Amino acid sequence: MPAKEAAAKFDPSRAAEYERQSRIALAGYDACHDLGACILAAALGQGAAAKILVAGAGGTGNEIIAGGQLEPNWHFVAVDPAQPMLDLAVSRIREAGLESRTEAVLGYVHDLPETESFDAATLIGVLHHLPGEEAKLEMLDSISARLKKGAPLILAGNHHAYSSKPLLLSAWAERWRMTGSTPDEVKAKQGKILQGADPPHSEAHVAQLLSLTGFGAPERFFSSLFWGAWVAFRL
Ligand SMILES: C[S@@+](CC[C@H](N)C(=O)[O-])C[C@H]1O[C@@H](n2cnc3c(N)ncnc32)[C@H](O)[C@@H]1O
Structure with a gap:
């Protein structure tokens, strides 16, 4: 199953080097996560309470650390199928004092009940690891099904065939x-x-994947070589 292959790549040795290497592979790694949090705060309103789905949350825990430090009333569900990556993120989230506002789930977004509805979601650095169109659509669909109408999604990752x-x-x-x-x-x-x-082969392909899974046109807020970051709203 393609989604399982993508998770298996994130084994203990990759997790151990992830925090340093992710910041080399993506120049502006922290800026991207910081701006993602700023976009969500701008969309949801300063001080608003929100439940945020963080899909593929393993590694640095940066989506949650940036968002949780900016907004005191956000709570997070952090989903990742790779145990070493999730463990690493949880330890960073704990060090940042955000453990009580974070529920960590080892598994896939489609494992969460569809009745659970979120105010926002992030999918950072995941989509280009999922091989083929079907796995990408399934990933976005599973997020879309759990978002409230009008909720923002931060989507970031590589695009363009390398x-x-x-x-x-x-x-x-x-x-x-x-x-x-x-x-x-x-x-x-x-x-x-x-x-x-x-990776999706163009920005138009990213927009198409989002459109097919119930999102409006994406707006790009960050880019770095192959990497792009967008916000799109659930229709
Ligand atoms: C490159 S890391 C990005 C982690 C983090 N979001 C960040 O910005 O640093 C990709 C993560 O996606 C996870 N992943 C792989 N397939 C997944 C899937 N189908 N659903 C959710 N997460 C997945 C991996 O286990 C890994 O932790």
Whole structure:
């Protein structure tokens, strides 16, 4: 099952290096999460109480830390099928003092009851790991089914087939060199990204996936090489 393959990649060794490597692979990692929280606060209203679904929450816990520190009345359901990634996020969330406002769920969004309805959701860094159209639509559908009408979704991840943008791919490799990787390590990173992911092939494709799963037109608020971040509202 494609969704299971995507989760299996996030094993203990990848989790151990995730916090450092995610910030190299995505220049502006923290800015993207901070701005995602700002967009949600702007959409939901300052000080409003909200229940937020954080899909693919494993790793740094940054969606929850940025959002929880900005807004005292937000509560989070953090869903991730990879135990080592979820454990890491939970430990960071605990250190930030946000554990009492976070429920961690080991599993998939479709495991949550459909009766549960959220005021907002985030899906950051997940969609391009899901191979094929069907798995991407299933992921977005499962979020859409659990959002209130008018609720914002922060969607962020790589788009464009990597091989279609050779200059961006080389610049991405230069970023690894800039942060101390050896030529062999850079080559291995490039090989991994070319084989290991299946990003939507354009911004129009991202918009189409959202439209097919019940969302309005996305508005982009951040971009960094292959990466884009958008907000879209549940229709
Ligand atoms: C690149 S990490 C991004 C984590 C975090 N959102 C961030 O911004 O750093 C991708 C995460 O998605 C999770 N994942 C993979 N397949 C998933 C699925 N079908 N549903 C939810 N999460 C999934 C992985 O286990 C991993 O923790």
